[in-house]
């Protein structure tokens with residue numbers, strides 16, 4: 001719903017991509033993991049794949065791990081091909097005063113359902129529909145509530 005990499009409100013999917021650079025005796029690896037939008041998934045997959053295929057192999061351990069990284073990345077990427085693309089007018093959700101006013105009447109329902117273990121994605125979509133805001137704004141609202149609670153507790 002909100003891309004953990006670029007912060008834009010768009011359909012997201014959980015991915016984990018790995019990159020390896022083998023330098024004979026040492027290795028440099030990198031990874032990205034989280035709920036990402038299709039644009040970020042695409043960008044990371046191709047950038048990591050380029051590095052894995054060219055710089056990934058140089059070293060004994062690298063020779064062993066790199067094929068697994070490439071397989072994992074390709075598999076994860078293939079699972080994302082059917083994802084809806086990022087809408088052209090997608091932006092990072094903003095929690096405006098107007099949005100807060102709209103979500104407030106549903107705050108108890110929102111927090112209650114999340115506390116009962118409801119899936120954030122589904123709950124946010126339901127509340128967004130009721131409150132006439134975007135699901136991303138509902139998530140931002142919830143984050144603000146949690147942050148306020150943590151401040152009170154400390």
Ligand SMILES: [Zn+2]
Nearest residue numbers: 003006037040
């Ligand atoms: Zn993104």
